[in-house]
Amino acid sequence: MRLYAIFGNPVEHSISPILHNFVFKHTGFNGCYTKVLVENGQGLKDIFLGLQIKGANITVPHKEWAYRLADEVLGIAKEIGAVNTWYNDNGKIIAYNTDAPGFYESVRNFNFKQVLILGAGGTAKAIALYFRHKGYEPVILNRSAKRLSYFLEKNFQAFTWDEFRNGSYDLIINTTSAGLSDNTLPAPKELLEKIFSQAQNAVDVIYNKETPFLKLANDMGLITKDGTEMLLYQGILANEIFTDFSIDKKRIESLMRRSLELVG
Ligand SMILES: NC(=O)c1ccc[n+]([C@@H]2O[C@H](COP(=O)([O-])OP(=O)(O)OC[C@H]3O[C@@H](n4cnc5c(N)ncnc54)[C@H](OP(=O)(O)O)[C@@H]3O)[C@@H](O)[C@H]2O)c1
Structure with a gap:
């Protein structure tokens, strides 16, 4: 099973695990997404690699550390200087900004x-x-x-x-x-x-x-x-990256929308 997580402080309020796990469950993708409270942003990389996490979202206040600690930053994130998504490519951390x-x-x-x-x-x-x-x-x-x-x-x-x-x-x-x-x-x-x-x-x-x-x-x-739709769309883009673009984007969207309705 592949492990995914959201790193932040605070992190208990996040509904990202519900969005991603709902997609994993209904598409038969062998993954599980959890929350990790990270107090010190400098420790992000050790936690990510140490727990062998396949993909992570990074939220307040660690997005700039996530940018600095990544091995490769792709797309508009290079200019922004902050990332919210990490992908573990055989131990190499590839970073993206899906918020924007x-x-x-x-x-x-x-x-x-x-x-x-x-x-x-x-x-x-x-x-x-x-x-x-x-x-x-x-x-x-x-x-x-x-x-x-x-x-x-x-x-x-x-x-x-x-x-x-x-x-x-x-x-x-x-x-x-x-x-x-x-x-x-x-x-x-x-x-x-x-x-x-x-x-x-x-x-x-x-x-x-x-x-x-x-x-x-x-x-x-x-x-x-x-900001619910922003949350939804950043999640869809992250889910595509996490699952190696193996799930149809429209399917991810409809499942995430359903999960959002369920949590109200
Ligand atoms: N929906 C989503 O998916 C999503 C994604 C990312 C972030 N967010 C939300 O975006 C918000 C901002 O996050 P951030 O990381 O950009 O924060 P940040 O870097 O800490 O910046 C906060 C900004 O808000 C201003 N501010 C704070 N309190 C204020 C007040 N009472 N009146 C006027 N201005 C105030 C600050 O002004 P000063 O410069 O004067 O201090 C600063 O410009 C958070 O609420 C976060 O939850 C939502």
């Missing part, structure tokens, strides 16, 4: 040109670079200045709340953790109301809840989505 294409896939049915990203952390970097790769030029808006330097160096327009001059954006993406375990908005309410008054779509990467950000957007009549 997963997010992009989740908003493909929306109609948008101008994109505003709230937040400047790891998820914002991944989404901004991937959207640029797809021909968009997202603008970044963050609470504080420190994390903006990364975006400014890469020639993105990036602002703190105080510096921000209102433009017109079709798609607003919340990548901050505001609303994850508290009841806060990711930017001052008046600023968000101005931004939303010109926008059509709002998406939060936080999943399984209506955050204050999504509630305000819903109240103002925008079309909204939480």
Whole structure:
């Protein structure tokens, strides 16, 4: 049997094992996916190789360590500098970022040109670079200045709340953790109301809840989505890698969707 895992801290809330195990079970794939609490990111490689894990997802706060410790990084992850998926190729660690294409896939049915990203952390970097790769030029808006330097160096327009001059954006993406375990908005309410008054779509990467950000957007009549589809699509892409592309992608999607419905 092949062993798979999610590494993170905290990790107990993750529903990735349910998504992947459901696919394994219903396709007869001989695999099992579990959760491993990892406190020190530097130890990721020893755990992965020591337990002879075939594939892993890496979540907060270890995605940058996962990038540094990998033997080979493929695709857009090279530019992003953070990975969420490892594959064990006979002891060689091959790394990917499926968060960014997963997010992009989740908003493909929306109609948008101008994109505003709230937040400047790891998820914002991944989404901004991937959207640029797809021909968009997202603008970044963050609470504080420190994390903006990364975006400014890469020639993105990036602002703190105080510096921000209102433009017109079709798609607003919340990548901050505001609303994850508290009841806060990711930017001052008046600023968000101005931004939303010109926008059509709002998406939060936080999943399984209506955050204050999504509630305000819903109240103002925008079309909204939480992070469940991002979770789903990053999981589909990771599952394809884990199973050596041996399972049809549509089949993975329908099974993962069913498992999500079962867990509510
Ligand atoms: N759905 C999925 O599959 C999926 C995948 C990946 C991540 N996520 C979610 O994405 C979120 C961000 O993760 P990350 O790794 O990018 O985090 P991160 O690197 O720690 O960055 C957090 C960002 O949020 C901002 N922030 C935090 N609290 C805030 C508040 N109360 N008000 C305004 N801004 C605030 C920070 O601003 P400062 O710079 O000012 O501190 C920073 O820009 C998490 O909630 C995570 O669960 C979801």
